[in-house]
Amino acid sequence: MSIRFNNSCQQCVRASLCLYSTLAENEKGIFDEQIMQRRPLQRNQFLFSVGDNSSSLFIVKSGALKVFELNEFGNELVWGFYLPGEIVGFDTISTTRHANFAKALATTVVCEIPYASLEILAENSRKFQRQLIQTFSREISVERRLRRLLSESAYVRICQFLIDVSRRNGKQGMSATRFTLPMSRADIGAYLDLRVETVSRVLTQIQNDGLLKVCGREVSLINMDQPASRELMATVKPAFKVA
Amino acid sequence: MSIRFNNSCQQCVRASLCLYSTLAENEKGIFDEQIMQRRPLQRNQFLFSVGDNSSSLFIVKSGALKVFELNEFGNELVWGFYLPGEIVGFDTISTTRHANFAKALATTVVCEIPYASLEILAENSRKFQRQLIQTFSREISVERRLRRLLSESAYVRICQFLIDVSRRNGKQGMSATRFTLPMSRADIGAYLDLRVETVSRVLTQIQNDGLLKVCGREVSLINMDQPASRELMATVKPAFKVA
DNA sequence: CGCGCATTTGAGGGCACTCAAGAGTAGTGG
């Protein structure tokens, strides 16, 4: 049930951060036509659910999405959070139905690009085609980063998570040191494979170590992404399992 | 330093299990020409290392490969094992250099397909193009399966790992119940994020539970992939962290 | 205000870890 409104990519403030920017001038018109913008999602509304037909990529314009599945016991397992400028849907590009849920963590606006449009664009532009493949393999490396992260201690996992969010904020021109987490402690836990209590405990611990100031979901990082801090992360709270 | 010998895909016993099978008759000639077969790798020889130029996919014809990286402490982190019929190299398709090591776990023969050839084929065949994208997104789902696995107990992780190897053997027409593991306990540990000692301990435990017979690297599964056994896995050795 | 939800903090327990040592296996060369 998507509708079109304000669909001009030329006017979009994020155009330079979007697939759009990789297109040649004569291709932009095509892209523009194929894009749809959805009605804003309210907090806790679903963009899609398991079993829904999947036929599009989505680009987050504002707000944030949580993509997750429910395991056999009904627990959430979070695959990722999507912040403004990020693209959701590469995992279902070759399937007809969604295998996951996507839920808005705040009021969220997304653009929609039908897979069919991608094929048209890819056919017309070799550059776009490569861009697509690159995005694909970047998607794989995101999954790998997570797997790497899961072999670390809770302390390191959470530090790295915060650094990651910080970088992604920075990339979009937002502050990389002070920001509001769009997700709950439980969400973070479901992503990093930790219990809520552990997330909470570790956050206060990191704060006590002077790397962080937290107040609810407001955080400010204090030189966390520095060599010295990395050392602290490795020594004060030694990574488990480092023989 | 790859050489050509016996390069006809038509004669390959694995042709029906390869990307080759998806091609139309008139395209097979092109594919055939682009394929190279490398000299067999001896046990512990590297197919590629971190920093090597990457320009090809590899298909395992016989033997087995281990793809891994070394963390900052020099420990191995295994991304996957590649058995006959499986394809290595999708993760570097958009990069110029390898980010991982690939090592032969036994005497191993691989076919090589230059990325450039893929582009040619994809351009000529829409079907092949889709096949490629599908393989890509399957690659993502493999990574996700691993992440899901890492949130389970050591017991479940190892059971699932064995079931996985079993299935992959079966898919290639080998026995799915009796087979030889090509990798060491340490390799399994580096893949499942467990210590060698834990892998060993759990294997004997699974054996005591009657799901398995192990003798060195020879294993035979006993109804492991059955509902009843799955229940056993969940109850006798309850998965950690299931609230 | 009162309800529900998110977050924090405490007490105690279990799984996988570390350290350590012994048994089994493969490969090499005299």
Added chain:
DNA sequence: CCACTACTCTTGAGTGCCCTCAAATGCGCG
């Protein structure tokens, strides 16, 4: 063929990280 070496695998004892259970506090909202 066997001694020797190196490596893999196994098993035991003890520890710690993160879990579970429990309860208190904070916070947003109708």
